[in-house]
Amino acid sequence: MRPHRAYVPAIEDELWIEGREARHLVRVLRARPGDRLTLFDGRGEEARARVVAVEGERVRVQIEERRPVRREPDAEVTLYLGLLKGEKLGEVIRMGTELGVSRFVLLVTRHAVAKMVRPAKIERLRRIAVEAAKQSGRTALPEVAGPIALAEVLPVEQGLVADPRAGARVAEVLDPERPVALAVGPEGGFAEEELGFLAERGFTPVTLGRRILRAETAACTLVALVTAAHGQ
Numbered sequence: 001m002r003p004h005r006a007y008v009p010a011i012e013d014e015l016w017i018e019g020r021e022a023r024h025l026v027r028v029l030r031a032r033p034g035d036r037l038t039l040f041d042g043r044g045e046e047a048r049a050r051v052v053a054v055e056g057e058r059v060r061v062q063i064e065e066r067r068p069v070r071r072e073p074d075a076e077v078t079l080y081l082g083l084l085k086g087e088k089l090g091e092v093i094r095m096g097t098e099l100g101v102s103r104f105v106l107l108v109t110r111h112a113v114a115k116m117v118r119p120a121k122i123e124r125l126r127r128i129a130v131e132a133a134k135q136s137g138r139t140a141l142p143e144v145a146g147p148i149a150l151a152e153v154l155p156v157e158q159g160l161v162a163d164p165r166a167g168a169r170v171a172e173v174l175d176p177e178r179p180v181a182l183a184v185g186p187e188g189g190f191a192e193e194e195l196g197f198l199a200e201r202g203f204t205p206v207t208l209g210r211r212i213l214r215a216e217t218a219a220c221t222l223v224a225l226v227t228a229a230h231g232q
């Protein structure tokens with residue numbers, strides 16, 4: 001079996017793993033001295049490590065080998081996402097993280113059914129991103145930012161906005177060599193002037209097919225089309 005992957009804020013030659021990660025190692029995986037782990041710091045470094053001590057709910061590990069790894073797309077993908085109800089934001093963040101998104105920015109838009117996100121929910125979304133990053137072998141942790149008002153979106157170098165009425169397909173307009181910002185509306189879609197504003201900011205409207213997709217389906221489809229074009 002692949003060794004368990006544990007997230008640590010910084011990889012040092014010998015370190016204590018504490019908090020949530022350590023509890024999981026001790027209670028669920030019953031870590032013992034001698035066990036092997038893979039550590040990742042969310043910033044592009046991984047290390048093979050060995051457990052040297054378990055004290056209460058803390059686990060001490062020693063690094064055996066460090067290795068810089070590349071499992072990130074070549075060009076950064078930012079996803080601007082309208083607020084969604086219930087568990088849907090979490091679903092998009094889990095799948096988007098697996099697919100290689102480096103930054104999620106939650107957007108407050110006119111037709112959103114959900115109008116705000118509590119700080120505790122943002123924290124939960126960040127934990128979902130950490131879990132998905134671990135599970136999919138990512139080496140960089142995606143950022144979960146916002147919510148911001150749509151008017152706060154800054155001009156982008158390259159942008160695509162998912163719009164059911166658009167004519168262009170992703171493959172026709174995407175330059176996979178450059179960083180890209182994506183925008184997907186909430187359940188109620190973007191208002192006309194919001195689409196106009198995004199166009200001014202550098203977002204090109206793209207279609208995801210003839211059917212109306214749920215926002216969470218649209219978000220994952222758009223991200224997949226982009227990261228698959230990166231070929232990574």
Ligand code: SAH
Nearest residue numbers: 162163164184185189190208211212213218
């Ligand atoms: N009632 C809305 C639909 C919203 S669907 C409307 O008619 O506009 C939620 C979001 O998913 C949309 O804002 C859009 O960003 C995206 N989306 C859904 N289906 C799509 C499609 N076929 N092509 C492009 N984007 C789509």
